[in-house]
Amino acid sequence: DAGITQSPRHKVTETGTPVTLRCHQTENHRYMYWYRQDPGHGLRLIHYSYGVKDTDKGEVSDGYSVSRSKTEDFLLTLESATSSQTSVYFCAISEPGVEGAETQYFGPGTRLLVL
Amino acid sequence: GENVEQHPSTLSVQEGDSAVIKCTYSDSASNYFPWYKQELGKRPQLIIDIRSNVGEKKDQRIAVTLNKTAKHFSLHITETQPEDSAVYFCAAYPRGYSTLTFGKGTMLLVSP
Numbered sequence: 001d002a003g004i005t006q007s008p009r010h011k012v013t014e015t016g017t018p019v020t021l022r023c024h025q026t027e028n029h030r031y032m033y034w035y036r037q038d039p040g041h042g043l044r045l046i047h048y049s050y051g052v053k054d055t056d057k058g059e060v061s062d063g064y065s066v067s068r069s070k071t072e073d074f075l076l077t078l079e080s081a082t083s084s085q086t087s088v089y090f091c092a093i094s095e096p097g098v099e100g101a102e103t104q105y106f107g108p109g110t111r112l113l114v115l
Numbered sequence: 116g117e118n119v120e121q122h123p124s125t126l127s128v129q130e131g132d133s134a135v136i137k138c139t140y141s142d143s144a145s146n147y148f149p150w151y152k153q154e155l156g157k158r159p160q161l162i163i164d165i166r167s168n169v170g171e172k173k174d175q176r177i178a179v180t181l182n183k184t185a186k187h188f189s190l191h192i193t194e195t196q197p198e199d200s201a202v203y204f205c206a207a208y209p210r211g212y213s214t215l216t217f218g219k220g221t222m223l224l225v226s227p
Contacts, residue, residue, distance in 0.1 A: 042219040
């Protein structure tokens with residue numbers, strides 16, 4: 001499955017605590033993405049990265065920050081977790097080609113429950 | 116930005132029937148349209164994609180058609196089987212951008 005892992009796979013935390021999710025790839029793809037998936041909303045982009053230390057916001061970035069210090073790792077941090085951030089989080093990777101867009105491959109997901 | 120509408124939200128068919136899921140997009144500059152299948156508790160996985168210079172693409176029992184003038188694209192599954200039961204997502208990729216915009220998904224249920 002495209003050499004993408006996410007950790008942890010499941011996490012339960014309390015409101016107000018910081019949480020960091022990790023995405024690791026072995027494909028050397030330039031682009032990495034964080035999505036959240038909630039019933040009735042599909043996949044919504046939180047943040048993405050187009051290279052080491054190069055990141056940008058997606059449509060639901062409030063309350064989240066990201067960092068990418070090396071090609072293979074993309075970290076998502078919930079600065080102060082809230083119950084509305086209970087969700088399934090997916091990481092994805094892609095390597096743009098000559099036409100720009102290329103396939104995104106998804107990691108296995110992380111289920112986060114904020115109590 | 117791009118907006119992708121997907122219909123229907125749920126679709127129930129009998130085994131052997133065909134299933135069609137439709138998506139519309141708003142940005143005429145979009146040039147790449149993938150479809151993902153997500154089984155319960157699993158990650159989304161690409162099943163087929165099409166680029167704007169092609170009108171139709173087939174892969175065994177699945178096909179995707181694209182109408183650039185009307186800005187819509189469709190997924191066709193023939194001879195459905197129970198293992199086709201899943202949530203299907205369409206997406207569009209606007210030229211010059213780095214991100215996909217997803218539809219909200221269609222839950223397909225194939226009954227034996």
